[in-house]
Amino acid sequence: MDQSIRRRAHPVRPMEHACAPAAAAHEGTFADEWINSRRPGVRRLSFAKARDVVISGSHNRCIYFNHDGWLARYKILHKGSRQILDFVLPGQVFGLPACLFPRAPYSIITITEASVSAIPFDMTDNVFDRDPALAKTLFWSTVQEAAILGEHLTGTGRRSAYERVSHLLLELFVRLNTSHRSGEMTLSIPLTQELIADALGLTAVHVNRTLRALRQDKLIKVDGRSITIVDFEALSRLSDFEKSYLGQAGRFQPRATEPAALGESAARAMEPWGA
Amino acid sequence: MDQSIRRRAHPVRPMEHACAPAAAAHEGTFADEWINSRRPGVRRLSFAKARDVVISGSHNRCIYFNHDGWLARYKILHKGSRQILDFVLPGQVFGLPACLFPRAPYSIITITEASVSAIPFDMTDNVFDRDPALAKTLFWSTVQEAAILGEHLTGTGRRSAYERVSHLLLELFVRLNTSHRSGEMTLSIPLTQELIADALGLTAVHVNRTLRALRQDKLIKVDGRSITIVDFEALSRLSDFEKSYLGQAGRFQPRATEPAALGESAARAMEPWGA
DNA sequence: CGTGGACTTGACTTAACTCAAGATTAGTGG
DNA sequence: CCACTAATCTTGAGTTAAGTCAAGTCCACG
Structure with missing residues (x-):
């Protein structure tokens, strides 16, 4: 039977997809504290739906931690077509290339409302020495991103x-x-x-x-x-789905509002480095 | 000819090299020396054309530095079709995901003869502290790889x-x-x-x-x-070609046999970290 | 000097696209 | 709470870019 004509029992609003109830902006979650303890100067930001957080071609001085929304990394071609490279789920870090490259290779837009932490980031101040934990997290998230992009490339190319x-x-x-x-x-x-x-x-x-x-x-x-x-x-x-390309967790943190889970998952994210 | 049969013809010779005895060529290039000075235990290996260096699904204990050949990262689907994710040019590092993930997300095959350095690599021994320069190089190369994969994805998806x-x-x-x-x-x-x-x-x-x-x-x-x-x-x-996604150099080192160039390029590769 | 790999080209097929028009659903302001 | 509007979803009909199949040709090399 055709499911599409079934009436939905519960209307679904954007934020409900996002794995976490919208936290009041000032009410810091555990993730906030964790981030703040290592990187002073972190700002909490809220974005409405369909807002560009990073714009292709521009340069950024922050990386972002996504607490509870969905975002998409994408590129637009001259003919106007859009390719979404990947979705950014709650608990993921994003915006790193916009910091490392003089011109961000892609844009990032919110799909739902999203609250994110903007983390000041400057490669020249030797993050690797000053904050190895952050460096490892960024490294790991980049490795994951590359694996996912590879899988997506295989999809568009051959599936x-x-x-x-x-x-x-x-x-x-x-x-x-x-x-x-x-x-x-x-x-x-x-x-x-x-x-x-x-x-x-x-x-x-x-x-x-x-x-x-x-x-x-x-x-x-x-x-x-x-x-x-x-x-x-x-x-x-x-x-040909084989989940191992997603790594252990697939993301840095499962629930913005579950401190225990965060600790657990952050540890798991660090695991490859014996942290 | 039936495609699935032709595809299966890709030679797959499990290597007995995996960080085993050095195969050949003792005349170390400058790159060798450079790598050796930071990572003892590096081995120089030579591969014929069309040899798998990394096999999808397996785990590795080495990363590789490509001196002078061309290689391709690729995946094979159950129908036999192959998607090449990217080409590995001389001067590039490869094989990192095979070390980080329990199962390598893709295979890597030589397109030409290639001589590579196998660098023992173990994330659990805290490379970030012990050898920050290597860590930075790996980080940077992963960031580059992700940028290139994103561009390729855009290509197969929308061009x-x-x-x-x-x-x-x-x-x-x-x-x-x-x-x-x-x-x-x-x-x-x-x-x-x-x-x-x-x-x-x-x-x-x-x-x-x-x-x-x-x-x-x-x-x-x-x-x-x-x-x-x-x-x-x-x-x-x-x-819609915009070369900035390739970064400054696009690779770690232009010529394995040009010491001066290596120094220059390695420095450039490190530049983003103020090295 | 012949054999297999790589390249060419033609004829035909097909998966996915485009265009178009409704039907639903969601969002907005009164 | 309703009415109106804009997204979003759905489906049909016709088109097209790219794939498939087949039959060569051109080589490089053992």
Whole structure:
């Protein structure tokens, strides 16, 4: 049966996708404290939906920590088409290349409302010596980013639309850590079909048809902006999904509002360096 | 011929080298000395053409420094198709993810004969403290890799075949530093049309037709394996080429056999950290 | 000097795109 | 809370860029 015409039981608002209730701006989360303890001068910022945080071609003096929103790294070509390189999920660091290169190689836009910490960053003041923990985190996040980009490149280069959409859903599923909640195979994502299309190098129209096909093949269910993975195994097989490229965690911190989890996850993020 | 069979023909010779006894060539170049002075235990290895140096899914205990060959990072999908993520040029470091992840996210194969240095690498022994220079180099090379992957992703996702081929040629031109030699717009590349196709997410047949079109449009000239850029400006414009994503150098070291150049370039590679 | 790899080209197919028009849904102000 | 508007989603019909299949040619090299 066609899931798309089912009425949604619960209206979904953007912030609810974002893994955390919107914290009051001044009410510092644990992540704030952690960051502040190492880097004075950190500012907390709130962005509305669809705001550019980093603009391609410009130079930045901050890197950012995303607390609770979704963002997208993207490029625009002269013909006007957009390629989304990757989505930035809660707990991820972003904006590093805009600091390292004289001109940021891509823009970063908010997909939902987002509150982020802007962390002053200057490579010339020898971060590697002064703050090795930060350096390691940045290193690790860059390594992860490269792995994800490689996987996305493989997708746009060699996978069919059907495979690409499947792969993206599985990737998001794993990165959102939903796996914990055992049987729960439903993910709530704030992505429009157009965003999905731009991430996969397809058109929105074709993503629509592809989702329909996946529904009809009983591999997924769609209910508004929430998607249920019906047959994880089949999707993995058909799309060559192998989650190891996502690393242990896939992100730096699972919940902005769960101090314990942060500590745990930060430790895990550092693990490769024996921290 | 059936493609899946042809693809399977990629020689896969598990290396007995993995940080094992040095194979050959004791005449160390300057690069050797430089690397050795910081990392004892470095071994010089020689690879024939079409040998896998890193195999997807395996774990490594070495990173590699490429002295003089060309290599390609690639993935194979279950249908047998191959996506080349990027080419490794002389002077580049590679193989880091195979050390950091339990399973290497991609394979790396030699395109030409190549002599490389295998550098024992263990994240758990706190490289960041013990050898900050190496850490910085690895960081920088990863940042560069991510930028290049992002550009390639944009290509396969949103550019036409015509644009992709143009863009690749310009990228290689810039990365090979040929720009120095003023008017000289000819580059000699060891790539078959099949390799180009696999890097761009196209078929070899279509790359062939595309090159013909570029020739007919008087944008390039092709003479065997050497290609001349006839109209750099036009190619840049049509393919949205903007070289800044390649960073200053694009690589760590221009020539393994040019000590002076190495020092110069290594310094430039470190520059972002004020080294 | 012949054999396999790389390159060419033609004829045909197809996955994905484009255009277009409705149907739903979400967001806004009154 | 409703009405209005703008996104977003959906589907059909026709187009096209790129793929597939096939049959050569041109070599480099053992």
